[in-house]
Amino acid sequence: MKNKPAFVATLKIRTVEGDFVAHYSSTGLARLDFPTAKTKGATTAPAAPPVTRWHELATRAVRQALQGRPMTATPPVDLSCGTAFQRRVWAALRAIPAGKTETYAGLAASLKRPKAARAVGGACGANPAPLFIPCHRVVAAHGGLGGFSGGLHWKRKLLEREAEEN
DNA sequence: ATTTCTGGCCTGA
DNA sequence: TCAGGCCAGAAAT
Numbered sequence: 516m517k518n519k520p521a522f523v524a525t526l527k528i529r530t531v532e533g534d535f536v537a538h539y540s541s542t543g544l545a546r547l548d549f550p551t552a553k554t555k556g557a558t559t560a561p562a563a564p565p566v567t568r569w570h571e572l573a574t575r576a577v578r579q580a581l582q583g584r585p586m587t588a589t590p591p592v593d594l595s596c597g598t599a600f601q602r603r604v605w606a607a608l609r610a611i612p613a614g615k616t617e618t619y620a621g622l623a624a625s626l627k628r629p630k631a632a633r634a635v636g637g638a639c640g641a642n643p644a645p646l647f648i649p650c651h652r653v654v655a656a657h658g659g660l661g662g663f664s665g666g667l668h669w670k671r672k673l674l675e676r677e678a679e680e681n
Numbered sequence: 682a683t684t685t686c687t688g689g690c691c692t693g694a
Numbered sequence: 695t696c697a698g699g700c701c702a703g704a705a706a707t
Contacts, residue, residue: 519691543702600691619701624689632701634691640700641692655701670700684707694696 520545520595524562528574532581536616537573539566543591544573544641549665573647580646583676585613592647597638604638611652614681616674620656632656640664 520540528535533550539562562570569590576586594602603626611617619632619639628634639650640662651670655661663670 598692623701630688630689630702631690633689633699634701637691637698638700638701650700653700657702660700663698667700682707684706686703686705688700688703689701692699694698 518595520544520593522534522546524566524570526562526566526570528570528577530578530581535577537570539569540593540595542595543593544569544644544647545593545596546646547573547577547645549645549669577646580673581676583613583673583679588646589647592644594643594648596643597641600634601638601641604635605642605648608639608642608648608650608653611649613649614677615652615654616652618656619653619661636661645669646673 521543522538522545523541524539526537526539528537535550536548537544538546538548572588572590576589579586594605597605604622606624619635620629622635623629623631626635631642635653639653642648642650642664645651645665651663651673653661660667660670
């Protein structure tokens with residue numbers, strides 16, 4: 516069950532850490548990319564009214580997240596690209612407060628699938644909107660960091676900053 | 682302590 | 695099917 520939301524706009528989010536790129540569908544933020552060599556290219560396009568509003572919220576939220584502060588407001592996030600299982604994982608992730616961490620095994624248990632830790636990891640990796648879906652707050656069961664699709668250095672940085680704020 | 686299986690579960694091909 | 699992934703726990707060094 517993975518329909519593919521069509522992007523109606525792609526906008527950059529400038530931050531001190533580089534340029535993130537946000538993709539919007541007709542129902543909300545559908546994807547967020549970390550800064551890379553590719554995101555330098557100007558992809559800004561004219562946006563329809565609801566999108567510009569979402570983009571304001573997303574921009575502020577991303578900057579807050581980079582400082583380790585909890586997001587005060589977020590745009591609607593379009594998770595329609597995920598499977599049922601992935602959406603359940605993502606929903607659980609959004610319940611983890613800033614400054615706290617959960618383990619892959621713990622999440623699996625809360626989803627009534629105590630043996631699906633690895634599958635949870637897979638869902639995290641498939642997360643289309645990091646920061647908004649805080650997969651960086653999920654660590655390995657015995658202290659390790661686990662991995663991070665956007666680059667492990669981001670995960671470390673985000674966790675450090677959130678820890679400082681608390 | 683750390684390395685190496687082995688089990689388990691969800692995807693995408 | 696089948697391989698492989700942001701895993702865990704047990705067994706073997």
